[in-house]
Amino acid sequence: MPVVSTRISRAEYWEHVRCRISGFRHSYTVKPGLYAAGRPDERSEVLVTANYKLSFDSLRKELGGLDVWILVLDTKGINVWCAAGKGTFGSDELINRLGAAQVGSVVAHKRLILPQLGGPGVSSQKVRQTTGFSVSFGPVRAGDIHEYIKAGCKATPEMRRVHFPLVDRLVLTPMELNPAFKMYPWFALLTLLFFGLQPQGIIFRDALAGGLPFLLLGVIAIISGAFLTPALLPFIPFRAFAVKGWIAGIISVSLAMQMTALHGHMDALLLAFSYIFFPLASSYIGLQFTGSTTFTGMTGVKKELGIGIPLYLFFSAVSVILLIVYKLGQWGVL
Amino acid sequence: MKYLANIVSLELFPEKCVGCGLCVEVCPHAVFQIKDKKAVIRDRDQCMECGACVQNCAFGALKVDKGVGCAAALINGMITGGEPSCDCSGQGSTGNCC
Ligand code: SF4
Numbered sequence A: 001m002p003v004v005s006t007r008i009s010r011a012e013y014w015e016h017v018r019c020r021i022s023g024f025r026h027s028y029t030v031k032p033g034l035y036a037a038g039r040p041d042e043r044s045e046v047l048v049t050a051n052y053k054l055s056f057d058s059l060r061k062e063l064g065g066l067d068v069w070i071l072v073l074d075t076k077g078i079n080v081w082c083a084a085g086k087g088t089f090g091s092d093e094l095i096n097r098l099g100a101a102q103v104g105s106v107v108a109h110k111r112l113i114l115p116q117l118g119g120p121g122v123s124s125q126k127v128r129q130t131t132g133f134s135v136s137f138g139p140v141r142a143g144d145i146h147e148y149i150k151a152g153c154k155a156t157p158e159m160r161r162v163h164f165p166l167v168d169r170l171v172l173t174p175m176e177l178n179p180a181f182k183m184y185p186w187f188a189l190l191t192l193l194f195f196g197l198q199p200q201g202i203i204f205r206d207a208l209a210g211g212l213p214f215l216l217l218g219v220i221a222i223i224s225g226a227f228l229t230p231a232l233l234p235f236i237p238f239r240a241f242a243v244k245g246w247i248a249g250i251i252s253v254s255l256a257m258q259m260t261a262l263h264g265h266m267d268a269l270l271l272a273f274s275y276i277f278f279p280l281a282s283s284y285i286g287l288q289f290t291g292s293t294t295f296t297g298m299t300g301v302k303k304e305l306g307i308g309i310p311l312y313l314f315f316s317a318v319s320v321i322l323l324i325v326y327k328l329g330q331w332g333v334l
Numbered sequence B: 001m002k003y004l005a006n007i008v009s010l011e012l013f014p015e016k017c018v019g020c021g022l023c024v025e026v027c028p029h030a031v032f033q034i035k036d037k038k039a040v041i042r043d044r045d046q047c048m049e050c051g052a053c054v055q056n057c058a059f060g061a062l063k064v065d066k067g068v069g070c071a072a073a074l075i076n077g078m079i080t081g082g083e084p085s086c087d088c089s090g091q092g093s094t095g096n097c098c
């Protein structure tokens, strides 16, 4: 039986950081099966978790001073919450894993403690009927496990509540910024091409002079949608994420315009483009954060998309038309 | 923090409820409470449609359109015409959820 430490090493700490900022997370797994923390015996509780190592680690680091079993399910390296939604952290896998790891012959009781966020995937009734094990849903946060076990496996209402504090929102922002900035080189290329393109060919100096403010506004739109919107989520008015993203965007863009004194010398068409396009981008990026929150439901997001996507398409088209008109004017065609 | 008002697809059929309290136990947003030995919806706007309550109500007293409240996943689903998939799983994906 593998025995696990309840300490996180320095190397593991850095691995956790890498999980938060890159695709490293997709291969960060533990082998499914039964593990021991402390010196558990046949009367010790069995805690069930996912085989995403970040989930496993956040559980085991809270187990100092406890003697418990940890049953790791094969969730394909996905955390409990998302795996439960997909059903891989589910009744069937739990039932199979209980058999494969011979939990029934390791412990003399019939109790399992599941993380509460495993609820969407696991039917306690089905597990009991098939295996005889009764499932208790433990606290949402691993940090409450001690208290939960001490209280005789009773969770207070507070332990059952999901919160979404600033720190939790902030650790998620790198994975919002990351995909947005992946698109940025394309945006930058198009911007430079657009401004550089003259009847004589591509003029490098024009590309830079005309394009720079827009490269800056592009960065601002991304930061506003992928960082400011999540960070300031509860403080930005309205509940729709697309609206929050747009508000963050329009404020950031206006501020940037004021501070760089761009207002004064930008062509009216380009000014209109900037105020339409960049807040729109911020809104769209902000909307993506619905995937990382703990309180947005599918029906709500569908509604946002239903209203949002036609608007995004329409105003993107308007933006492009503004640019074309500007360009034709610059070339003296209009 | 609450999401959009009056939109959640959660339904409770009181005539089927036996008041076992399991929904209160599994719901991460304290949507239910037990009153007079029956579950009642305390605050429906808090529901995130995760489906934990439906999965664990043995009496069929609950119904919800379970799904991921994730724009990227839903857009993915629209483009491919398939199920919403957040693409969190799988090697090298760029999915930004979870
Ligand atoms: S789980 Fe079902 S039967 Fe039990 S209290 Fe909730 S609604 Fe009623």
Ligand code: SF4
Residues within 6 Å of the ligand: B010, B026, B027, B028, B029, B030, B031, B032, B046, B047, B048, B049, B050, B051, B052, B053, B054, B064
């Ligand atoms: S679907 Fe999830 S959030 Fe909504 S009431 Fe059921 S358990 Fe609670």
